[in-house]
Amino acid sequence: MRLPSLRWPRKNRLPGGWPGQRILITGASGGIGMALAEALAQRGAHLLVSGRKQDALTALIDRFPNHITAVSADLTNANDRSRLISAAHAANCNMLINAAGSNQQGFFESTSDSDIENLVAINLTATLQLTRALLPHFMACPQATIITIGSTLGRLGYPGQVTYCATKFALRGFSQALRRELADTRVRVMYIAPRATRTAMNSPQTEALNAALGNAVDMPSAVALAIVRAVEHRREELQIGRQERFFTRLNSLWPGAVDRALLRQLPMIRRFVTSKEPTP
Numbered sequence: 001m002r003l004p005s006l007r008w009p010r011k012n013r014l015p016g017g018w019p020g021q022r023i024l025i026t027g028a029s030g031g032i033g034m035a036l037a038e039a040l041a042q043r044g045a046h047l048l049v050s051g052r053k054q055d056a057l058t059a060l061i062d063r064f065p066n067h068i069t070a071v072s073a074d075l076t077n078a079n080d081r082s083r084l085i086s087a088a089h090a091a092n093c094n095m096l097i098n099a100a101g102s103n104q105q106g107f108f109e110s111t112s113d114s115d116i117e118n119l120v121a122i123n124l125t126a127t128l129q130l131t132r133a134l135l136p137h138f139m140a141c142p143q144a145t146i147i148t149i150g151s152t153l154g155r156l157g158y159p160g161q162v163t164y165c166a167t168k169f170a171l172r173g174f175s176q177a178l179r180r181e182l183a184d185t186r187v188r189v190m191y192i193a194p195r196a197t198r199t200a201m202n203s204p205q206t207e208a209l210n211a212a213l214g215n216a217v218d219m220p221s222a223v224a225l226a227i228v229r230a231v232e233h234r235r236e237e238l239q240i241g242r243q244e245r246f247f248t249r250l251n252s253l254w255p256g257a258v259d260r261a262l263l264r265q266l267p268m269i270r271r272f273v274t275s276k277e278p279t280p
């Protein structure tokens, strides 16, 4: 079977550069979303930012009053989502960045039903529901872009992150399928997979485990810059980190090798993940 060219067609160029973009960013009160909001407002984009912490959103508006408006919303709540969708219509948004997300470190055996429901609700269900609700509007725009923030753990099943991995694997499938479904429209679909990033999402135990394993940890501003460049260069998928790209490729070609490598790390992972202290 001959594969068609994977290059972006010319019609997908970002029209009007960043000042021509009206962007809804979810998770803008958090580390990566806020760094993205700052980077995009500095480039002249107009932003509708969302999160639950109103004070963090207000601080963003104070810094970029001509570029940012905010709607505080819990995306797992249907009424809140409706308010946000109405605001996105009113702002005539032509880009959505799905950056809201959550994690709960812990071994799967000690995860409760409500932990699973809550994580799937915010990482997966709310992301799909918000994207679907905005799709008719995006399809009517001259050009629109949907960007979903996944993770290295959307390609690499990792001990102590079972439910999180399940949601991030699903988000990668969602983005790939939606991109193919919309391939003959003017809506571009992108998927970005950061590696470990220094934000409030990671517990002190996770930070300590990353340090003990020698895992690279990015600053949110570096992740934001990589996302900005990916959009400018028309990349459909971006996985951040050379070592992480190697490891996830190895995982898809030769999962048994990765199983054995992670088995050697398992005692250390178990010690950090189950510890009540920041460093066990």
Ligand SMILES: NC(=O)c1ccc[n+]([C@@H]2O[C@H](COP(=O)([O-])OP(=O)(O)OC[C@H]3O[C@@H](n4cnc5c(N)ncnc54)[C@H](OP(=O)(O)O)[C@@H]3O)[C@@H](O)[C@H]2O)c1
Residues within 6 Å of the ligand: 026, 027, 028, 029, 030, 031, 032, 033, 050, 051, 052, 053, 054, 073, 074, 075, 076, 098, 099, 100, 101, 102, 122, 149, 150, 151, 152, 193, 194, 195, 196, 197, 198, 199, 200, 201, 202
């Ligand atoms: N940090 C990492 O190591 C890492 C690595 C790879 C991928 N990622 C992904 O990057 C994205 C951003 O994560 P981050 O590191 O910036 O985490 P973060 O600092 O904890 O920020 C998470 C954001 O999601 C929002 N959020 C969580 N639950 C929500 C809900 N029910 N309704 C509305 N908003 C909600 C938070 O809002 P409030 O704080 O206002 O509640 C916050 O703005 C996530 O999708 C994450 O999975 C992170």
